Ligand SMILES: [Zn+2]
């Protein structure tokens with residue numbers, strides 16, 4: 001294959017990162033590497049790429065060096081390919097289309113755990129937003145700070161949801177569910193028989209977020225392989241900022257207490273290939289203080305062939321409208337609408353969750 005223009009590829013990456021509103025330091029890294037390399041004679045560039053000494057040059061790091069090596073081999077750099085997925089699309093229009101295509105929300109809380117409102121209010125607000133369904137996913141027992149539901153309370157909640165569903169407008173239903181803690185050994189924090197009964201199971205890591213990489217990866221992959229888990233919730237656990245000004249809500253204690261928190265460390269290739277292999281969805285969590293996964297990881301999950309769920313993780317009715325934040329991030333990362341499970345009708349969604357283990 002004939003070599004590509006490595007400098008042009010780096011500049012293209014910088015442009016696309018900027019277009020996708022990525023952090024300035026990341027854009028600069030590619031621009032300064034491009035400038036450094038543009039000053040080199042072509043044969044020195046090739047010689048350094050072959051000898052692996054590009055990173056000795058100022059402004060050239062591991063990631064940019066890898067891109068250059070790929071370009072010189074005549075391949076489109078993987079980094080560029082991921083970004084190019086959204087090239088030429090109107091990102092705002094794509095985000096709006098995606099939001100319009102959503103038929104429901106698969107991660108929400110009520111005042112049975114740490115939410116601020118009764119189930120009925122959450123359901124009515126969701127119906128008014130035009131949703132066809134709302135999965136109620138209150139916390140599991142070990143998350144005591146969030147009043148996680150014991151098996152008995154969850155059984156009572158299931159009876160209650162059945163009664164509420166009877167009274168709701170036609171064309172709308174509450175799906176039963178849980179946001180179940182992924183425990184230290186990768187098992188799920190609720191009785192097997194109950195997990196099997198629920199419509200939607202979101203599994204999230206809420207403890208031991210500082211686990212070292214290999215342990216966290218193993219823990220997550222075991223949970224993803226568990227037939228009861230349908231959706232991997234806010235996979236890095238990061239907190240990017242405290243609540244934005246003007247956005248308040250009752251309840252929501254667990255979320256408000258945390259300020260910023262770094263993402264947990266795991267091998268994203270292993271985690272996302274497990275999601276693709278077992279047919280599980282990666283959640284795009286719409287909460288402004290979470291923005292989880294980071295865009296870099298969403299792009300990796302797109303490439304891995306994963307399904308997605310664009311969820312609000314709402315703890316109050318008004319927060320059910322936060323899906324547009326998740327849609328913007330999904331559009332920036334080239335997430336195809338047909339791979340977003342909550343664009344599906346409830347019956348298709350339930351057939352999909354049933355293929356895992358009911
Ligand atoms: Zn959570």
Ligand SMILES: [Zn+2]
Pocket residue numbers: 107109179313
């Ligand atoms: Zn949640």
